[in-house]
Amino acid sequence: MRLLAVLLLCPLLALAEPATVIRATELKKEPASDAATLAELPENAALEALERRGGWTRVKSASGEGWVRMLALRFGGPGAAKAGDSGVAQLFSAARTGSSGTQVTTGVRGLDEAMLANAQPNKAELEKMSQFAATPEAAAGFAAQGQLAAHPVDEVK
Amino acid sequence: MRRLLAALTLIAALPAAQAQFRLPNLDVNRMIESAKNVGKATREIGEPEEIAIGRDLAATLLGAAPLVNDPAMQRYVNNVGRWLAAQTERPGLPWRFGVLDAPQINAFAVPGGTVFITRGLLEKMKSEAELAGVLGHEITHVVKKHHLKAIQKGAMTALAGEALQMAVQNRNAAANEKLVSFGKEMYARGLDKDDEFEADRGGVVIAARAGYDAYGLPAVLQTLQAMNPQDSGLALMFKTHPAPAARLDALGAKMQPTLDAWSSQPALAERFRAQLKR
Numbered sequence: 467m468r469l470l471a472v473l474l475l476c477p478l479l480a481l482a483e484p485a486t487v488i489r490a491t492e493l494k495k496e497p498a499s500d501a502a503t504l505a506e507l508p509e510n511a512a513l514e515a516l517e518r519r520g521g522w523t524r525v526k527s528a529s530g531e532g533w534v535r536m537l538a539l540r541f542g543g544p545g546a547a548k549a550g551d552s553g554v555a556q557l558f559s560a561a562r563t564g565s566s567g568t569q570v571t572t573g574v575r576g577l578d579e580a581m582l583a584n585a586q587p588n589k590a591e592l593e594k595m596s597q598f599a600a601t602p603e604a605a606a607g608f609a610a611q612g613q614l615a616a617h618p619v620d621e622v623k
Numbered sequence: 624m625r626r627l628l629a630a631l632t633l634i635a636a637l638p639a640a641q642a643q644f645r646l647p648n649l650d651v652n653r654m655i656e657s658a659k660n661v662g663k664a665t666r667e668i669g670e671p672e673e674i675a676i677g678r679d680l681a682a683t684l685l686g687a688a689p690l691v692n693d694p695a696m697q698r699y700v701n702n703v704g705r706w707l708a709a710q711t712e713r714p715g716l717p718w719r720f721g722v723l724d725a726p727q728i729n730a731f732a733v734p735g736g737t738v739f740i741t742r743g744l745l746e747k748m749k750s751e752a753e754l755a756g757v758l759g760h761e762i763t764h765v766v767k768k769h770h771l772k773a774i775q776k777g778a779m780t781a782l783a784g785e786a787l788q789m790a791v792q793n794r795n796a797a798a799n800e801k802l803v804s805f806g807k808e809m810y811a812r813g814l815d816k817d818d819e820f821e822a823d824r825g826g827v828v829i830a831a832r833a834g835y836d837a838y839g840l841p842a843v844l845q846t847l848q849a850m851n852p853q854d855s856g857l858a859l860m861f862k863t864h865p866a867p868a869a870r871l872d873a874l875g876a877k878m879q880p881t882l883d884a885w886s887s888q889p890a891l892a893e894r895f896r897a898q899l900k901r
Contacts, residue, residue, distance in 0.1 A: 518749075518838070520836055521882055537879070541846070541849035577725040578858060579858075582687050582807055587679065587682035588686040592682045595685070595719055598701050598720075599718070599719050599720075605703075613834075614706070614833060619831045621824075622828065
């Protein structure tokens with residue numbers, strides 16, 4: 467039981483993702499470009515990504531722990547894609563057996579291509595969605611609660 | 624050559640168009656003229672028509688997957704989305720946001736101000752700034768009328784200009800059905816890659832304007848990059864969008880100054896987790 471509590475308190479371990487350096491970059495002591503440089507990480511260096519703060523990712527590398535520019539990383543390990551599946555197809559192919567069974571090709575419940583093609587308008591659900599709409603005033607109050615301040619930012623073409 | 628082809632297509636389509644829409648005083652020259660000029664016709668679909676088309680398409684997407692039965696979650700996503708939409712050039716649209724009860728990872732924009740995100744994608748996110756980046760991407764599709772223009776371009780070939788105008792303005796059942804069926808195809812086929820890259824840049828800008836950590840959208844793209852590309856839950860999204868690596872490269876190339884200028888704004892990870900009860 468105590469072990470379980472300890473495990474639940476270690477979310478960072480669960481979040482560790484294999485990542486690869488896609489262009490040579492500096493391992494920094496803090497998430498800032500003027501922070502001390504701990505090491506130079508070469509292209510293709512493999513590491514573990516732990517957490518993100520703004521444009522910086524905390525990583526565990528062969529040269530120790532530190533922060534690197536988030537966009538200098540590619541997730542998913544060196545070259546190869548991560549194995550495994552979210553299980554969506556397996557989960558729902560089971561639910562499908564026993565039905566008429568004519569659409570067994572790519573059938574997954576929800577928003578896949580086949581479901582989209584066969585979808586019939588659901589007006590009741592559209593009505594329901596309107597009930598949840600936010601007024602501009604309510605949304606502004608919600609933003610203020612989160613300390614979100616609006617300001618101009620130029621569009622980039 | 625192109626003009627000839629357009630003319631031939633139209634002539635071939637005429638009997639069908641006539642039968643279905645009973646065009647009065649059919650003027651072949653005018654139809655060719657309007658089919659030639661998609662850009663001009665784009666300006667002719669007014670906002671009320673855009674909203675009406677959007678309602679039909681939104682109802683259709685809801686026919687593929689209903690809303691998640693969680694009013695608090697739906698209201699939360701509407702608050703985030705409405706606040707973002709207020710920072711755009713089209714704040715007055717009837718903005719609606721919905722979380723679809725589907726395990727696949729995807730999001731959809733519908734003309735006229737409706738935006739959907741799937742439960743599958745929401746569950747992959749770690750903060751409100753990430754949600755803001757994704758909703759900002761979809762809001763950009765609406766603001767820039769990407770889908771509306773695609774519908775118009777595609778429907779133009781299928782229906783011919785005058786018939787499209789009738790479909791939009793008169794909303795007769797047969798024409799409506801054609802529009803919806805074209806819409807389904809469009810969501811299965813996806814938009815132009817350039818529209819997607821533009822929506823990525825727009826998503827970053829809108830999130831930054833609204834006061835969020837601007838790195839939310841790149842963070843979601845990295846999460847998708849870490850997943851197995853063969854994952855069945857990603858199939859439709861990967862078919863209809865450029866690969867996450869290409870999208871991240873494009874953002875890095877053009878958006879680095881914007882991203883860095885607004886990277887220390889709130890990400891609101893705790894509020895996000897509290898809302899999703901995890």
